[in-house]
Amino acid sequence: MQQLPSPQVLTDVLPSVIFELGQRFVDSGFELSLVGGPVRDLFLGRVSPDLDFTTSASPDETLAAVKGWADATWEVGRDFGTIALRKGEHTIEVTTYRADAYDPSSRKPIVAFGEKLEDDLYRRDFTMNAMALRLPGLELVDPYNGAIDLSVGExxxxxxxxxxxxxxxxxxxxxxxxxxxxxxxxxxxxxxxxxxxxxxxxxxxxxxxxxxxxxxxxxxxxxxxxxxxxxxxxxxxxLPEVSALRLEIDEHHRHKDVYQHSLTVLEQAMQLESDADGPVPSPDFVLRFAALMHDIGKPATRKFEPSGAVSFRHHDVVGAKQVKARMRALRFDNDTTKAVARLVELHMRFYGYGDAGWSDSAVRRYVHDAGDLLQRLHRLTRSDVTTRNKKKADRLSFAYDDLETRIGEISEQEEMAAVRPDLNGQQIMELLDIKPGPVVGRAYNFLLERRLDNGPIDADEAVSALREWWAQQPESDQQ
The missing domain is CATH 1.10.110.30 (Hydrophobic Seed Protein)
Known part of the structure; x- marks a missing residue:
């Protein structure tokens, strides 16, 4: 861990608004200190975009001190002693010294303003976040040895x-x-x-x-x-599904430690993330969380076969349902939940290719089912290989290389990432003279399946295929 830079270096690297604000408070007769994460980050050799301050001034006195200097102020956190303000491109929070107590049944503090910086620092979460720089002189205040704890990594x-x-x-x-x-x-x-x-x-x-x-x-x-x-x-x-991955190893050690395997898959997935300009910029929560959760269906599907082998049939489908339930319980948004669950559901799909190879139709379906998750699925599938058997690992890697090559070749011929039926819903209704409803959806799905099986066809062929399908539907007799 780095040491705190010298005051001269800090003066050069810290935004000038810090010193301007510090001088205004001192001129008004109050203390002001940069506090918490921004100070910790200076020890780590980086400047935090967050600017958090603590002060001896009350909220009213803070407002008076910044009047005419701040571009805007907000008092939403006033009851907790916090005044937010904007100066140029910087958003700043200034909080009155606190000496909070907490209701044991809640995490909401009973707000009590303090009188000393050291008391305010005592109420903070960790020692590395309980350091402050008095302004404008940049004196380090570290009563609880946060710098030492940070340097030893605790x-x-x-x-x-x-x-x-x-x-x-x-x-x-x-x-x-x-x-x-x-x-x-x-x-x-x-x-x-x-x-x-x-x-x-x-x-x-x-x-x-x-x-x-x-x-x-x-x-x-x-x-x-x-x-x-x-x-x-x-x-x-x-996250009980992750704890449950610590399956009891059977006496013959015929299956992996699923928990450790999942952590290894997570680490390997991280290594395959791209830079900011690539297809999966790091850090990618969806890929990482799918890697961690991809096998959570195994505890519920584990079965000891008569031969002594252990199987986990359909753990991918079961796991996808469990992921949805857990992420909904944690109030994740729908798009993130669906993306992670879909990757978990699809993570075993490739193994059929590795065993027997696929037709062009199967490759199309793989791409279609992955949709805009394809690049993440590539990385998840490759990360899922943790075997120490080099020959097996090489065989799986070669098979996936081959699959990606075939996806690229077919993609050159077709717009696979956006596969659609050769006729759209409006054309289907006009050709069959039907109104919007379930029958249109069935016709659409028929054409989509045909498209995935055979690739694109011209309009005349599509119309002919649709009419042939329609002639076999019970609804056609009602017209």
Whole structure:
């Protein structure tokens, strides 16, 4: 970990609005400090886009101090001591020193304003976020040794972990998130408190848990964060399907450790993400979460065969349903939920190709079914190979190389990513002289299936095929 840069360097790298604002508060007779994540990030060699400040001024005094300087102010967080403002391109939050208490049945604080910066820092989640820079002189205030904890790579709390997590149980999720984002560990006492108090996460809203989970999955080391959730029991509550992957290994070791396999698939999927200009820019939550969840249907479908082998038939379909249910419980949006579930459902499709090869029709269906998820499906399928048998791994890799080559060749001949029937719904209704309804949908699906099987045909052939199909439908006799 880097040390805090010198005041001269900080003056050069930090936005000038920080110093302008600090001087205004000092001139008004108040203290102002840059606090929390922005200070932590300076130790990590980066400048945070967030600008959070804490002050001895009350909300009214803050408004008076920035009057005529800020371009705009907002008082939505006034009851919690926070005044938001905009200066140029910067959005800034200034919060009065706090010394909050919490209702044990809720994560909402009972707001009490404090008088000292050190007291305000004590109420923060972790020591690495309980550092401040007094302005405008840039004096570091670090009463709880956050810089030391950051340098040794440990997450600690300013007070006792049990008190911190009792006050705000979401901090347990944040601990796992920071383990992932920063590639660091949590102190033993923090891990113990998380284990003992995991059940308190139930009072946190699903939306807040979801937001922390997304940040964890998108971190540089999500395996560390997920392991922490599983080991402490938090995953039993917020992501129980992942905890359930720790299947009991049968005595003959005839199936993989599904949990460790899933974490390896996640890591391998991350390595296949593209840069910002590529098809799957890193970090890609949909790909990563699908990689983690792709085998969650296995515990429910595990079967010991008479031969002693272990099977997981249809775990892909079962898993897709489980993913939908879990993501809906966590209040994910519909598009993200559908995308992850679809990848889980399709992740086994390739193995039929690897075993016997596919017709052009099957290749078309693979592309059609994947739709705009095709690039992610390529990466998920390749990541799912974790065997130590090099010959088997090479065979699967070669087979998928061949499949991608064939997709490319057929795509050159057809617009496979947007395969549609050769006639649209309006043309179907006009040709058959029918009104909108289920029959149109059936005709459309017939033409789509024909298109996938045989490739594109000209308009006359499509009309002829449609009329032939229509002659066999019971509705045709009613006209």
């Amino acid at each position: 997450v600690r709390t300013p007070g006792t972990p049990s008190m911190s997590f009792s006050d705000d149980p979401l901090r347990m999720m944040r601990a796992a998130r920071f383990a992932s984002q920063l590639g660091i560990d949590v102190a033993d006492e923090v891990r113990t408190a998380m284990t003992e108090m995991a059940d308190r996460i139930k009072i946190i809203s699903a939306e807040r848990v979801r937001d922390e989970l997304v940040k964890l999955i998108n971190g540089i080391d999500p395996r560390a964060g997920i392991d922490l959730l599983v080991e402490t029991g938090l995953a039993d509550i917020v």
